[in-house]
Amino acid sequence: MIYLDNAATTRIDDDVLAEMTPFLKENFGNPQSQHSYGRAVANAVTAARDKIAELLSCRSEEIYFVSGGTEAGNTALKGVCAERGKGHLIVSAIEHPALLESAEDMQKHGFEATFLNPDGNGRISPESVAAAIRKDTVFCAVMAANNETGVIQPVEEIGGICRARGVFYYADCVQSACTRALPVEYCDALGFSAHKFYGPKGAGALYVKSGSKISRLISGGRQEHGLRGGTVNTAAVIGLAKAFELACRERESAAAYLSGLRDKFVSRVLSEIDGTHINGGGHILPSHANISFDGCEGENILFYLDLNGIAVSTGSACSAGAVTPSRALMAAGLSESRAKSAVRFTFGKYNNFEEVDKTVEVLKRAVAAIRNK
Ligand code: PLP
Numbered sequence: 001m002i003y004l005d006n007a008a009t010t011r012i013d014d015d016v017l018a019e020m021t022p023f024l025k026e027n028f029g030n031p032q033s034q035h036s037y038g039r040a041v042a043n044a045v046t047a048a049r050d051k052i053a054e055l056l057s058c059r060s061e062e063i064y065f066v067s068g069g070t071e072a073g074n075t076a077l078k079g080v081c082a083e084r085g086k087g088h089l090i091v092s093a094i095e096h097p098a099l100l101e102s103a104e105d106m107q108k109h110g111f112e113a114t115f116l117n118p119d120g121n122g123r124i125s126p127e128s129v130a131a132a133i134r135k136d137t138v139f140c141a142v143m144a145a146n147n148e149t150g151v152i153q154p155v156e157e158i159g160g161i162c163r164a165r166g167v168f169y170y171a172d173c174v175q176s177a178c179t180r181a182l183p184v185e186y187c188d189a190l191g192f193s194a195h196k197f198y199g200p201k202g203a204g205a206l207y208v209k210s211g212s213k214i215s216r217l218i219s220g221g222r223q224e225h226g227l228r229g230g231t232v233n234t235a236a237v238i239g240l241a242k243a244f245e246l247a248c249r250e251r252e253s254a255a256a257y258l259s260g261l262r263d264k265f266v267s268r269v270l271s272e273i274d275g276t277h278i279n280g281g282g283h284i285l286p287s288h289a290n291i292s293f294d295g296c297e298g299e300n301i302l303f304y305l306d307l308n309g310i311a312v313s314t315g316s317a318c319s320a321g322a323v324t325p326s327r328a329l330m331a332a333g334l335s336e337s338r339a340k341s342a343v344r345f346t347f348g349k350y351n352n353f354e355e356v357d358k359t360v361e362v363l364k365r366a367v368a369a370i371r372n373k
Contacts, residue, residue, distance in 0.1 A: 010199075048240065051245060063205055064225065065240070094328040099141045122280040140168070144176040144190075146175070149284065150285035159183060175287075189209065197244070254349055261352075275293065277291065279334065293370075345359070
């Protein structure tokens with residue numbers, strides 16, 4: 001099996017699993033409990049929070065454990081809306097549904113929203129953010145890098161504009177956390193998710209700059225500094241901290257290794273298969289390659305590769321038998337047929353060059369077979 005869908009999720013690292021396992025077995029206490037079982041786990045949760053804060057160069061009180069990128073984005077957007085009561089939101093049209101649909105939810109509660117389209121390269125320009133800000137703008141979300149194309153967004157400039165204009169800025173760092181430093185100093189909040197960098201599923205962190213006004217979404221106990229009630233998923237939190245530590249430590253070597261795999265793959269595909277086009281331009285994460293194949297539907301390529309033991313994805317959604325092209329690719333101005341013919345290949349640390357070559361060979365057969373149908 002060749003797994004080239006690392007943007008969807010990654011296989012857990014053995015060292016991460018080893019660190020988590022005791023917290024699923026003998027260290028089972030509730031960190032809220034007063035007795036020694038609870039205190040031992042509470043200390044480990046505190047250490048995990050401190051470790052993440054140190055890696056981000058922020059304060060431990062600014063880190064909230066959440067279930068992942070979806071909850072981080074929902075909490076930031078809806079938490080600011082709940083605090084402010086009314087106003088205008090700016091959300092890039094290429095955000096993950098966690099942000100897009102949260103903004104749509106808030107529109108039903110009287111908030112107004114502007115969905116900003118990217119340029120043809122899939123990049124949101126800082127100028128378009130500046131132009132969209134109104135007197136009543138309370139929140140802006142532009143992700144650090146897009147999940148489908150891997151296009152890196154100008155978060156530093158956008159963060160600077162938002163700060164100067166008093167707009168709360170959230171940067172979704174779910175895709176970029178593995179290979180890029182997180183832009184803590186440029187945003188009011190950011191989120192990332194352990195399962196994208198060899199950690200467990202259902203574990204993520206939300207950083208919120210101290211002094212920011214944000215309401216809780218989950219009422220209950222006083223966990224997570226009162227922002228999110230509910231018993232902490234201790235094993236997941238321990239795994240998140242370990243996975244993030246490894247990701248930060250290995251970031252540069254991982255980026256170099258992944259870009260080597262990806263660049264070889266892309267150059268072989270573009271030179272050996274006619275009618276292929278890279279989607280997204282400018283700076284792209286080293287892990288991502290989004291390629292359209294003329295005359296093919298991405299889904300058909302996906303199924304052909306799957307039958308041959310290769311896992312990839314398309315940004316298209318299939319509902320009621322009809323394929324809807326990716327929202328992010330359409331927002332970048334791609335034609336419907338090009339968006340529908342897109343396939344996303346995302347590389348991870350367990351991939352190797354042999355797999356790149358094998359995938360190109362199978363891909364050539366897939367495209368030929370589909371075009372000749
Ligand atoms: N944001 C981005 C950019 C993502 O790619 C994803 C997942 O693919 C999410 C948010 C959601 O993260 P999670 O699966 O941890 O909820």
